[in-house]
Amino acid sequence: MTNRGRRRARAGARTPLLSPARRRAVALAACGALVGTMTTGCWAEPSAMPAVRDFLIAWQVGNYEAAAGRTVGADRRQVEDALGRVRQQLDAASLRLSLGTEVESTDVDQIVKKGDEADARFTVKIDLGENGQPWQYPGLMHLRRVGGKWKVVWDPSIINTKLKPGQRLAVVTQVPKRSPITDTAGRSALREIGAYQVGVFPGQLADPQKTIDQLTRQTKIDGGRRLDSERLLGRVRSAPPQTYLPLLTLQVPTHNALIQRLTHIPGLQFQGVRAPIAPAYAPELIGNLGPATADRLQQVGAPYQPGDTIGVSGIQLLQQRRLAGTPTVSVVAQDETGKSTEQLRSWPGQEPQQVQTTLDPAYQRHADDALAALRFPASMVAVRSSTGEVLAVANHGTGGQNLAFEGHYPPGLTFGIVSALALFSQAGMKQSTETTCPGTVTVGGKTFTNAARPGSTFANHFAASCKTTLAQLSGKVDGQTLVREAAQLGIGKNWGLGVPAFTGSVPVPANDGDKAAAMVGEGAVQVSPLAMAMVAAAAYSGTWRPPYVLKDPSTTAQAPQAQSPPSESISNLKRTLSRTASRGNARGARVSGDVGGVAALTTYNEGGRSKTVSWFVGYSGDRAFAIAVEGVVNTPALAAKFLGG
Known part of the structure; x- marks a missing residue:
């Protein structure tokens, strides 16, 4: 019952007006739709059965005029x-009626006749939402023979046995x-x-459809998203009129601009919060x-409704159901003042639960401050090396x-961390191994250049950004080994993070x-700042x-196992x-x-x-971090600003 989404478009949500002849044809065709308890045929011997059957069929198919023609007493x-308003008042997707009740034994009479009076039991099944069980309850109607013909004695309790005159x-x-x-x-x-909460008192709307149509026409949110007019109208019509x-x-x-436009729509109420x-x-x-616009409702699904405040991005969207819980929905009978209310059925919701992140406000402030003055898009991640906790996530000028x-x-050359580890682990090299740093080197038809340096240790050439050193040493590691070493540092793996992230890509x-x-971190190699922060960690x-x-x-997927390269x-x-x-x-x-x-600059x-x-x-103690700026900047100075607080 929980979701009343997209139901307005489903069968039975709205029945067009039919000509009398057409209505009769529909009623005849629908005769077989009632359950098999009505086995006497559409034109049986004179009894209460045809009157009950025809009344239920006409009500079910929306031929309310024909149904009313089978009644007396009003x-x-x-x-x-009254019959026509049932669907609106419940915003129902469908209404099914059958003779008899499912709780009684088969030998109990469905129609009990006593002279010119009779009582008929039937079952009402109303689909209030596509993801829950229909609301099903037993019904009872009284009949009287008038002029030799059986008629249903009208009473609001036919709709629901607890519904009284003057109630809806x-x-x-x-x-x-x-x-x-x-x-x-x-x-x-x-x-x-x-913020402003925009709402209505449904019973005070002169023309609910006009108000809702104007609201949805004006409401273009976040790139043109619109509210679902038909579903929103159904929500208004089914709500208590004076609440x-x-x-x-x-x-x-x-x-602000949208709020100003909405103030001109009759019937809308505004509450500042x-x-x-x-x-x-x-x-x-x-x-x-x-x-909750139409397209967003498709993302979050049941049980949310048009206009509800929902998560539209980030963790707010990904953890929508956990953070928002689900509403408690009740069907009530009430008078037009709304003061006298009786609950007919209730479906309990789920309590919301908070979602705790690993973000540390102090580190987050330092990360934001480090990027604040840049004129280029920039992003930064800080993590705790010993645990993998993300301490700060900063994005500056990235358009959301x-x-x-x-x-x-x-x-x-930041990928040189991966390449160096591959050389140390697979090629037997050390940071003290003697290497060269020529100005130009060509490998496999690709040319790599940098400022030439005299012969020295690998660590010194690495520190001096010697691209040609790593390019030359690529012959000591096969391609599969390099990809495997990158994967051992998490690049390209499924981290089970629970939020969208690019883990990197290193093709063979x-x-x-x-x-x-x-x-040297070029060609087809791609990473995210988070991926490189984890490499540094x-x-x-x-x-x-x-x-x-x-x-x-419970908010994350299964994470991969930790990996430990050789300690040496x-x-x-x-x-x-x-x-x-x-140095x-x-x-x-x-x-x-x-x-x-x-x-590195690439x-x-x-x-x-x-x-x-x-x-x-890089890292400082147990803090590892990565900064990426889409422009030429002094990133070590940014790192110092972050570390210095």
């Missing part, structure tokens, strides 16, 4: 109106308070902002809330994209030239661990990265003695345009 227009059916939805997304200490990651019904919540000042609905930080990860997790960039090189390009701790940003294991290889790698931070290209980041890392083509990304990948 004005036919009144009966026709209504659907009451109680939405629980949304739970927060919290940081690693359990404090809310949301901030309170001003305020919120339809959507619009943030200030984001939706302040609510913790905006992310306090890391908005691209935490996500935003917004109205979480490029810290989902960016696709060539890593350039097709030839020696491609392999040399891969060794493994370099510091000696073990690659899958990252995680949600603390509850890790020791050589840490010495190499320490040398790079103390090489990363020295601007060395605010303390435990910093290790590498900086140029690539994307969509026929030349682009540049500046990198810093």
Whole structure:
């Protein structure tokens, strides 16, 4: 019963008016739709059965005029109106009627006759939503023989045995308070902002359809998304007439122009509220809330309705059901004032649960500050090396994209961390191995250049950004080994993170030239800042661990096992990265003695345009991090700003 979504378009949601002849034909055709208890045929001997059968068929197919014609005891227009409003008052997808009740034994008479009076039992089955059990209940009608013909004695209790004269059916939805997304200490990651709740008193609307049509025409949200007019109208018609019904919540000042337009629509009510609905930080990860438009309802599914405030991005969307819970829905009988209400049936919802992240507000503030002054799009991730916890996620100028997790960039010489580990683990090299750094080297038809350096150790040439050194050494590692080493550091694996992330891609090189390009982080190699932050974390701790940003294991998929490269290889790698931070290209980041890392600048083509990304990948103690900037900047200075707080 929980979802009333998309039902307005389903069979029985709206029955067109039919001519009298056509209605009779429909009733005849539908005779067989009633359950097999009506086996006497459409034109049986004079008895109460045909009257009961024809009344139920006409009601079920929406031929309310014909149904009312089978009644006595009330004005036919009144009966026709009462029967016709049942679907609207319940916003029902379908209504099925059958003679008899399923709870009684087969030998119990469905129709009990006593002279010119009779009572007939029947079953009502109403589909209130596509994802739940229909509402099914027993019905009872009284009949009287008038002028030799059986007639149904009209009473509102025919619709439901508890429905009294002057009452109507209504659907009451109680939405629980949304739970927060919290940081690693359990404090809310949301901030309170001003908003307007837009709603209606359904019984005060002069023309509900006109009001809702105007509302949905004006409501183009976040790139033209619209509310579902038909479903929203069904929601209004089924709600208690004298109770305020919120339809959507619009943030200030984001939706100021829309709020102003809506004030001109008759019948809309506006209530100013302040609510913790905006992310306090890391908005691209935490996500935003917004109205449930038609396309968003397709994403989140049952049991949400048009206009509900739901998660529309980030964790707010991914954990919508957990954070929002599900509403308690009740069908009630009430008088037109709304003061006298009797519950007929209720379907309990689920309580919301908070979602706790691993984000640390202090680290998050430092990461945001580090990128704040840049004029280029930039992203940064900080993690705890010993656990894989994501401590900070910063995106600056990325247009709402979480490029810290989902960016696709060539890593350039920061991928040298992977290549160096492959050389240490598979080729028997050490950080002290003597190497050369020529100005130009060609491998497999690909040419690599850098400033020439005199012969020295591998660690010194690595620190000096000697691309030609790594290109030459590519002959010591086969392509499969390089891909396998990258996978051991998590690149290209499914991390089971629970939020979208690009884990990287290192295709098997097709030839020696491609392999040399891969060794220096060029060609087809692509990574995200998060992927490289985890590489740095493994370099510091000696073990690659899958990252995680949600603390509850039930919110994430199965994560891969931790991987530990040979300890001697890790020791050589840490010495190499320490040398790079103390004397090489990363020295601007060395605010303390435990910093290790590498900086790189790489140029690539994307969509026929030349682009540049500046990198810093490294660690300081148990903090590992990666910075990627889409432009030429001094990334070691950014790293120092982050580390210095």
